Amino acid sequence: MALDWHPLLLSLRVASVATVLVMLFAVPLAWLLARRSFFGKELLGAIASLPLVLPPTVLGYYLLVTLGNQSPLGRWLQEHGWSLVFTWRGAVIAAAIGALPLMLETARAGFESVDIRLEKVARTLGRSDFAIFWRVTLPLAWRSIVAGAALTFARALGDFGATLMVAGNIPGRTQTMSMYIYDLVQANRQAEANRMVLVITSVAVLLLIVARRLSRRILN
Amino acid sequence: MLDVSIRKQLESFELDVAFSAPLGITSLLGPSGAGKSMTLACIAGLETPDSGRIALGDTVFFDHDSGINVATRHRRVGFVMQDYLLFPHLDVRHNVAFGLKGLSRAEREVIVDEALARVGLGEFLDRSPSDLSGGQQQRVALARALVTNPSLLLLDEPFSALDGPTRAVLRRDLLDLQRTLGLPVIFVTHDLAEAYLLADQIVVIEDGRVIQIGPPGTVVYRPATRSVARLTGNNNFFEGELVAREAEGTLIRVGELTLAGPPMALPEGMPVELGIRPERIMLLRKDLPVGNRANIFRGRVVNEMTDGFNYTLFFRLNGEKRLASGGYDLEITLPAHVYERLHVDKDKDWSVTFRRNDIHVFGAT
Numbered sequence: 172m173a174l175d176w177h178p179l180l181l182s183l184r185v186a187s188v189a190t191v192l193v194m195l196f197a198v199p200l201a202w203l204l205a206r207r208s209f210f211g212k213e214l215l216g217a218i219a220s221l222p223l224v225l226p227p228t229v230l231g232y233y234l235l236v237t238l239g240n241q242s243p244l245g246r247w248l249q250e251h252g253w254s255l256v257f258t259w260r261g262a263v264i265a266a267a268i269g270a271l272p273l274m275l276e277t278a279r280a281g282f283e284s285v286d287i288r289l290e291k292v293a294r295t296l297g298r299s300d301f302a303i304f305w306r307v308t309l310p311l312a313w314r315s316i317v318a319g320a321a322l323t324f325a326r327a328l329g330d331f332g333a334t335l336m337v338a339g340n341i342p343g344r345t346q347t348m349s350m351y352i353y354d355l356v357q358a359n360r361q362a363e364a365n366r367m368v369l370v371i372t373s374v375a376v377l378l379l380i381v382a383r384r385l386s387r388r389i390l391n
Numbered sequence: 392m393l394d395v396s397i398r399k400q401l402e403s404f405e406l407d408v409a410f411s412a413p414l415g416i417t418s419l420l421g422p423s424g425a426g427k428s429m430t431l432a433c434i435a436g437l438e439t440p441d442s443g444r445i446a447l448g449d450t451v452f453f454d455h456d457s458g459i460n461v462a463t464r465h466r467r468v469g470f471v472m473q474d475y476l477l478f479p480h481l482d483v484r485h486n487v488a489f490g491l492k493g494l495s496r497a498e499r500e501v502i503v504d505e506a507l508a509r510v511g512l513g514e515f516l517d518r519s520p521s522d523l524s525g526g527q528q529q530r531v532a533l534a535r536a537l538v539t540n541p542s543l544l545l546l547d548e549p550f551s552a553l554d555g556p557t558r559a560v561l562r563r564d565l566l567d568l569q570r571t572l573g574l575p576v577i578f579v580t581h582d583l584a585e586a587y588l589l590a591d592q593i594v595v596i597e598d599g600r601v602i603q604i605g606p607p608g609t610v611v612y613r614p615a616t617r618s619v620a621r622l623t624g625n626n627n628f629f630e631g632e633l634v635a636r637e638a639e640g641t642l643i644r645v646g647e648l649t650l651a652g653p654p655m656a657l658p659e660g661m662p663v664e665l666g667i668r669p670e671r672i673m674l675l676r677k678d679l680p681v682g683n684r685a686n687i688f689r690g691r692v693v694n695e696m697t698d699g700f701n702y703t704l705f706f707r708l709n710g711e712k713r714l715a716s717g718g719y720d721l722e723i724t725l726p727a728h729v730y731e732r733l734h735v736d737k738d739k740d741w742s743v744t745f746r747r748n749d750i751h752v753f754g755a756t
Contacts, residue, residue: 191409289478291437291470291472291478292470292476294463295463296489296536297464297465297539298464311479312482
């Protein structure tokens, strides 16, 4: 039986969109946690790291309860044609939430490694906080952010439990690589499973090498 | 003229400083952790005082009572920090151009070229900061601060990380620069020699307080307190009592000895604290008549050390009557050529003397 490439393409699409979403959300949050002090900062940091320690199915359950058609948010999304449950968009959300802590922690460490006195000097040179973020802080933390993005992408690519809970496992619609491989093994289609496993392993190894290279360059 | 009068509670002490800095170079002198750098940070607006006022001429930077706190970027204060802090991801050109806004590329280039030429680094435009020596980094940091046309220049320990020859060159350059700039320059140092060399005015800060403000000569020869004197290299301190007046000055009793002291307006019987600078104490040549001198003491050099240029002698008075209770009574500094000519290396027994006006009485002005 021929291999179905749809799950690989879907996984890549889900992981890419999830990575972009995570970056948009986690980078500013990481900057806040690294550079500002405010009430509830520690709690916010802890909640944001929660997906890393919760079982994926528990995370998926939370998402289902929050975003499902029974919840006000879920109903509102459904009315606007943005239903998340049992759609690939749901898979994006599940993968993004699961990978968020990786981006957050890497980017936070990156921002914290930028000498705060450089930002102070920039202020004495007449620059606004906004300009300083774009011209000093972000460029100097950039490699960390790229490394974080690589980890996020890899993590999102491999998500199983949370995605299954939220998006299900609908062949041709929400069936990602992880689930396809699971189904292949269940159906005793060993050879195909082997090839899929090799493909996804290669992608993961490639990503880890990129991430490792980038983070080493930060250290130097 | 910059006027500073601020208070700020810090973790281990309270910063409470007030001083004015006119055109020219003002040095904030004091030991590490005295609050000097924090004072600069407050002037630049990087830290906010709890109360007080900071104003440059008619421009108020900070006034707690009227709620004014101008943002750092609007204060136009050039600040060269310790370690120079060049932006590591930008080359020299872009470091210097960092503070230039709203100009065309061509205009920026002219200004950057000019600024780098002024600090003698015209050919270093495309270098990365990590390829520069400490002295070069400092010059780039200075150029970067100056292109923004600051109305005040702050330097935090600008020379402490440099080797001796580079330091000497950059100190001289700062003096030249100051003459052409015509703005108040405030620099922080813990090095008296550096403050003496560069400053028109020294503000001595210790434990968050200003303990003396004055021209370098006054701070060295008329220190306000024993700790200022110590900071300026004086270690000869004595407790005494003003016992009498005479034609040329006073008589001061220290232990069982009586010193001829300077004229002063204090009443007789008043306890006083004295300091005698070590380079003001002279060894009396044995081949010349002593003449009519006051304050002659016989004794012996019990210990000595040298930095290669000067000798520090630890001198103990003969007999039971002493000025101090330790192993020696006086610390004496002697230039190397004098030490050699007098053969102090072979001969340790000497008479020493100091003029009455070289005794500094704290608090008696």
